[in-house]
Amino acid sequence: xxxxxxxxxxxxxxxxxxxxxxxxxxxxxxxxxxxxxxxxxxxxxxxxxxxxxxxxxxxxxxxxxxxxxxxxxxxxxxxxxxxxxxxxxxxxxxxxxxxxxxxxxxxxxxxxxxxxxxxxxxxxxxxxxxxxxxxxxxxxxxxxxxxxxxxxxxxxxxxxxxxxxxxxxxxxxxxxxxxxxxxxxxxxxxxxxxxxxxxxxxxxxxxxxxxxxxxxxxxxxxxxxxxxxxxxxxxxxxxxxxxxxxxxxxxxxxxxxxxxxxxxxxxxxxxxxxxxxxxxx
Amino acid sequence: xxxxxxxxxxxxxxxxxxxxxxxxxxxxxxxxxxxxxxxxxxxxxxxxxxxxxxxxxxxxxxxxxxxxxxxxxxxxxxxxxxxxxxxxxxxxxxxxxxxxxxxxxxxxxxxxxxxxxxxxxxxxxxxxxxxxxxxxxxxxxxxxxxxxxxxxxxxxxxxxxxxxxxxxxxxxxxxxxxxxxxxxxxxxxxxxxxxxxxxxxxxxxxxxxxxxxxxxxx
Numbered sequence: 001x002x003x004x005x006x007x008x009x010x011x012x013x014x015x016x017x018x019x020x021x022x023x024x025x026x027x028x029x030x031x032x033x034x035x036x037x038x039x040x041x042x043x044x045x046x047x048x049x050x051x052x053x054x055x056x057x058x059x060x061x062x063x064x065x066x067x068x069x070x071x072x073x074x075x076x077x078x079x080x081x082x083x084x085x086x087x088x089x090x091x092x093x094x095x096x097x098x099x100x101x102x103x104x105x106x107x108x109x110x111x112x113x114x115x116x117x118x119x120x121x122x123x124x125x126x127x128x129x130x131x132x133x134x135x136x137x138x139x140x141x142x143x144x145x146x147x148x149x150x151x152x153x154x155x156x157x158x159x160x161x162x163x164x165x166x167x168x169x170x171x172x173x174x175x176x177x178x179x180x181x182x183x184x185x186x187x188x189x190x191x192x193x194x195x196x197x198x199x200x201x202x203x204x205x206x207x208x209x210x211x212x213x214x215x216x217x218x219x220x221x222x223x224x225x226x227x228x229x230x231x232x233x234x235x236x237x238x239x240x241x242x243x244x245x246x247x248x249x250x251x252x253x254x255x256x257x258x259x260x261x262x263x264x265x266x267x268x269x270x271x272x273x274x275x276x277x278x279x280x281x
Numbered sequence: 282x283x284x285x286x287x288x289x290x291x292x293x294x295x296x297x298x299x300x301x302x303x304x305x306x307x308x309x310x311x312x313x314x315x316x317x318x319x320x321x322x323x324x325x326x327x328x329x330x331x332x333x334x335x336x337x338x339x340x341x342x343x344x345x346x347x348x349x350x351x352x353x354x355x356x357x358x359x360x361x362x363x364x365x366x367x368x369x370x371x372x373x374x375x376x377x378x379x380x381x382x383x384x385x386x387x388x389x390x391x392x393x394x395x396x397x398x399x400x401x402x403x404x405x406x407x408x409x410x411x412x413x414x415x416x417x418x419x420x421x422x423x424x425x426x427x428x429x430x431x432x433x434x435x436x437x438x439x440x441x442x443x444x445x446x447x448x449x450x451x452x453x454x455x456x457x458x459x460x461x462x463x464x465x466x467x468x469x470x471x472x473x474x475x476x477x478x479x480x481x482x483x484x485x486x487x488x489x490x491x492x493x494x495x496x497x498x499x
């Protein structure tokens with residue numbers, strides 16, 4: 001569906017170099033702090049910026065060769081961009097009808113009513129939640145095969161985030177071949193939705209793993225100085241100095257559970273994992 | 282293209298009050314003054330600005346980035362802007378020319394052929410304004426685009442004055458005398474020629490705008 005190989009983009013104080021892949025029927029998450037390179041990666045996929053190197057293949061084609069017909073199979077949410085704020089929902093319906101051959105206006109209108117979005121109000125006067133819901137609605141209303149969602153839940157409260165994630169789940173249930181590439185700095189959003197996760201930091205992918213494995217095999221070992229000395233460090237990915245001693249990140253939780261029954265082993269959330277991957281040594 | 286045209290149409294509807302005010306002003310000028318040419322030029326110039334304003338709307342809040350994720354190409358976007366400008370300009374030109382014709386037929390203030398030649402010259406001017414302003418607006422965006430455009434007009438004026446001065450002082454050629462001798466060419470031929478030149482400028486401008494958009498990053 002989507003393959004990025006050695007994508008390079010250089011700015012004054014930032015260098016992006018990443019590879020990632022989204023397979024058909026799969027939901028892939030991209031996690032990283034603000035400014036880690038998520039949006040730059042998305043913009044490169046969408047040909048909004050000109051990469052300095054590497055290749056991007058979308059629907060089996062180089063992304064430079066993507067035609068408007070191919071783009072109809074894409075649904076996009078960008079964190080910092082959307083339809084002009086001076087348009088209203090009733091204005092964008094005929095625009096979408098004339099842009100996408102498969103735009104489902106009755107579904108779109110039904111969803112607009114479901115989420116109580118105002119038809120006759122300029123988008124610039126919408127609340128953050130309304131804007132976010134509209135962006136996702138536009139992306140899922142024309143039978144897209146791949147959704148590219150950059151921070152679709154940014155700035156939303158828990159309820160709104162749940163509603164939005166439900167919309168995405170319903171979208172996925174309709175067709176097994178549908179895929180999503182989604183970025184967020186809120187890991188809990190991705191934990192429940194994604195099949196695999198890429199972690200990006202300072203423009204580089206520092207971890208790629210299936211979500212199930214991340215949640216089942218990765219763990220935090222909390223040890224004092226003495227326990228740390230005695231610890232087999234073969235499966236330790238990162239170590240961080242703490243007031244009590246050390247916290248260690250492992251991807252072999254079972255090994256330490258079996259061999260070190262006396263040390264504290266915590267499953268660890270994805271947020272803790274990110275912190276360890278970035279701050280640990 | 283149709284989707285983008287609808288978008289621009291919906292965007293300028295935001296300015297419908299201003300649009301109506303401009304029409305009313307022009308109609309007022311046509312009805313209450315003897316000059317039928319000025320209102321025509323005025324309205325067409327103002328209408329041309331509406332096309333420019335749609336670019337500002339697109340640019341508002343980094344809107345371009347999302348726009349180019351829709352099933353359109355950058356070239357298609359530029360093509361649509363020029364088509365929209367021409368459609369809007371032609372519509373207002375036809376409307377005001379017909380109204381102007383009605384006024385002069387009623388009042389007999391100006392021969393019809395003289396009025397029509399002026400109207401065609403104004404049409405050529407409108408096309409030239411579009412050709413000049415669109416690449417600037419696409420390159421620099423809303424506010425900066427306007428400043429760059431004013432700067433460009435200033436530079437063109439300075440170059441014009443400089444050429445005139447050089448011709449007069451060094452080569453002793455008087456431009457005004459030269460221009461006065463031109464009427465030996467048929468005025469309708471001249472008007473047609475100006476329209477042709479304006480369209481050539483528009484085509485060159487379209488090519489430049491396409492290059493500008495293809496190189497832009499969002």
